[in-house]
Amino acid sequence: MDYLLIYAHPNPKSFNHAILETLTSRFDKEKRPFQVRDLYKLNFKPSLSSEDFISFSSNTAAADIKQEQNLIEQGKTLIFIYPIWWFGMPAILKGYIDRVLSRNFAYGVNEKGPYGLLSNKKVVIINTTGGPKEHYEEGGLKDILKTTIDVGVFGFCGIKITLHKYFYAVPYIGNESRQNMLKELKAIQID
Numbered sequence: 001m002d003y004l005l006i007y008a009h010p011n012p013k014s015f016n017h018a019i020l021e022t023l024t025s026r027f028d029k030e031k032r033p034f035q036v037r038d039l040y041k042l043n044f045k046p047s048l049s050s051e052d053f054i055s056f057s058s059n060t061a062a063a064d065i066k067q068e069q070n071l072i073e074q075g076k077t078l079i080f081i082y083p084i085w086w087f088g089m090p091a092i093l094k095g096y097i098d099r100v101l102s103r104n105f106a107y108g109v110n111e112k113g114p115y116g117l118l119s120n121k122k123v124v125i126i127n128t129t130g131g132p133k134e135h136y137e138e139g140g141l142k143d144i145l146k147t148t149i150d151v152g153v154f155g156f157c158g159i160k161i162t163l164h165k166y167f168y169a170v171p172y173i174g175n176e177s178r179q180n181m182l183k184e185l186k187a188i189q190i191d
């Protein structure tokens with residue numbers, strides 16, 4: 001599978017959903033095999049439980065975790081699509097990362113410390129924001145997200161980020177600007 005799309009937005013009428021549709025129709029046209037994991041539709045359980053911890057240590061992860069890990073193994077490029085909420089990701093996606101990118105699957109630990117196990121994967125991140133571009137690019141918010149997401153999550157797992165794209169101020173710009181953003185996605189270099 002070329003692309004595994006991990007999508008986190010509850011509203012099928014959202015701009016994030018339009019991003020998902022734009023990319024999936026592009027991949028259909030390009031005949032690139034892909035699969036979508038719509039975390040809200042899946043009702044993905046986001047809390048890392050004590051049972052999960054026990055199962056990680058015995059290498060018998062819960063069925064829902066195992067299923068997501070199998071899909072990650074099959075996908076060459078993982079594409080995360082989500083809005084910025086409270087300067088982070090929606091809780092359901094944070095829970096996916098807590099549970100699915102687990103020790104001995106996404107990273108290992110030896111006497112020198114932790115090391116990534118997913119260095120054969122590439123990642124694309126597509127975010128939408130309410131805040132304007134200036135706040136993110138000149139106000140330092142983008143650097144904060146780079147540290148927590150690009151470095152703190154994907155870098156930690158050894159994954160190479162090929163694109164981290166932001167669409168800014170989505171609720172406040174006109175429809176024409178939003179359509180131009182979707183047009184840009186139809187041709188953007190992904191991997």
Ligand SMILES: Cc1cc2nc3c(=O)[nH]c(=O)nc-3n(C[C@H](O)[C@H](O)[C@H](O)COP(=O)(O)O)c2cc1C
Pocket residue numbers: 009014015016017083084085086087088128129130131132170171
């Ligand atoms: C719970 C919540 C928290 C939000 N927090 C932020 C934030 O921290 N920074 C920001 O720029 N926008 C924030 N927003 C605005 C969203 O990022 C924005 O509405 C969304 O990206 C627009 O895309 P959509 O139409 O697909 O939802 C927040 C929105 C919600 C609902």
